[in-house]
Amino acid sequence: MPVSADGTAYDLSGPEDAPVVALIHGLGLTRQSTWSAVAPTLSREFRVLSYDLPGHGESALPACPPDLAALAGQLRGLMDELGMDRAALVGFSLGGMINRRLAMDAPERVSALAILNSPHERDPEAQARVESRARDTAAGGPAAIIDTNLARWFTDRFRHEHPDRLAQVRAVVLANDAKAYAAHRRVLAEGVTELIRPDPAITHPALVMTCECDSGSTPEMSHAIAREIPGAQTIIVPGLRHLGLIESPDAFTAPVAGFLRRSAGRAGGTRTP
Numbered sequence: 001m002p003v004s005a006d007g008t009a010y011d012l013s014g015p016e017d018a019p020v021v022a023l024i025h026g027l028g029l030t031r032q033s034t035w036s037a038v039a040p041t042l043s044r045e046f047r048v049l050s051y052d053l054p055g056h057g058e059s060a061l062p063a064c065p066p067d068l069a070a071l072a073g074q075l076r077g078l079m080d081e082l083g084m085d086r087a088a089l090v091g092f093s094l095g096g097m098i099n100r101r102l103a104m105d106a107p108e109r110v111s112a113l114a115i116l117n118s119p120h121e122r123d124p125e126a127q128a129r130v131e132s133r134a135r136d137t138a139a140g141g142p143a144a145i146i147d148t149n150l151a152r153w154f155t156d157r158f159r160h161e162h163p164d165r166l167a168q169v170r171a172v173v174l175a176n177d178a179k180a181y182a183a184h185r186r187v188l189a190e191g192v193t194e195l196i197r198p199d200p201a202i203t204h205p206a207l208v209m210t211c212e213c214d215s216g217s218t219p220e221m222s223h224a225i226a227r228e229i230p231g232a233q234t235i236i237v238p239g240l241r242h243l244g245l246i247e248s249p250d251a252f253t254a255p256v257a258g259f260l261r262r263s264a265g266r267a268g269g270t271r272t273p
Contacts, residue, residue, distance in 0.1 A: 004078050004081050006060070006074070007059055007060025008060070009051065009057060009058035009059045010049060010050065010051035011048075011049070011051070012047065012048070014042070014043035014044070014045070014048045015046075015047060016047060018047045019047065020047045020079075021046040021087060021090060022049045022079070022087040022088070022090070023039060023048065023049065023050040023090050023095075024053075024092065024098050024099055025095055026096075027181070027185055028056070028172070028176050030058075031052050033169065034245065035050050037246075038249055042253075042256075042260070045260075049084070051074075051078060053094075054066060054074060054180065054184075055177050055180025061180055062180060066184060066187055067191070068097060068187060068195075071187065075098065076105075085109070086108070086109055086111045087111060088110075088113070088114070088260055089102065089114070090116065090256060091114070092245055093119075093242070094118075094187065094188045096115040096116055096118025097118055097188070097191050097195060099113050099114075099115065100113065100115065100118075100195050101191075103204055104195075104202060107202075107204070110204055111204065111264075112206065112207075112259070112260065115206065115207070116210070116245060116252065117209070117242055118210070118222075118225070119188070119216055119221055120192055120196065121196045121221070121224055122192070127192075130189045131189045131190055134182075134188070134189035134190070141179075141182065142173045146170060146174060152241060152242060153241055154246075155213075155239065155241055169243070197228055201228065201230065202228070202229045203229070203230055204229070206226070207235065208223075208225045208226040208229075208233070208234045209255065209256075211238075211242065212236055213239065213241045217242060237252070
């Protein structure tokens with residue numbers, strides 16, 4: 001398993017001379033648990049980089065409390081170390097906030113954005129509730145809300161028919177360091193305020209996707225994100241909840257691959273010589 005100088009665990013696959021695609025997972029998950037069914041397909045055409053966020057999976061704990069800029073900086077530093085000048089960024093949930101932050105901070109390093117099941121502007125009361133819940137459950141770590149989250153993340157049918165898959169996700173989430181998990185949960189709750197109506201606007205090719213029944217990253221939020229990125233495409237996957245990407249990866253892989261293919265024809269990510 002390769003590890004960067006700052007302790008970021010990562011995987012690289014696909015042709016070395018192909019356009020680069022970086023995969024960014026969400027809160028409490030890992031590169032393997034999120035992208036294992038997606039990366040093999042993408043790596044047929046792209047140089048695919050997947051990595052673990054600080055304190056997640058096999059990456060080192062964060063040296064200081066993270067914020068969106070620091071999490072975007074983790075990816076930027078990893079790209080620097082690997083000699084990648086640009087990449088198309090595919091981000092899920094918190095990852096879809098990180099990729100937007102990097103597109104705002106270093107637009108020249110980003111060729112395209114796929115923003116999956118990612119939150120956006122909430123009304124003031126909802127924003128206050130989300131931030132309060134993130135603070136109030138911090139002491140209990142991921143175990144405090146795991147059952148509630150699993151019900152919110154997966155459809156009832158999937159939870160009934162695939163208890164083994166549910167157990168795998170549960171184990172991944174519960175393996176997180178409690179303090180690191182709480183810190184990243186606060187970023188997920190609070191960081192959306194940095195991303196609303198950016199000035200200057202994000203102008204990269206963009207695909208925004210979510211699931212019809214995702215209560216935290218709603219279809220309305222995805223449409224709002226897309227309205228703020230000129231020319232962005234929106235896809236709403238019917239029937240699924242927040243972890244539709246894991247429950248039904250084929251619903252995401254084909255549209256994401258098609259989007260990346262079209263974007264690479266215009267401005268693919270590359271490696272530096």
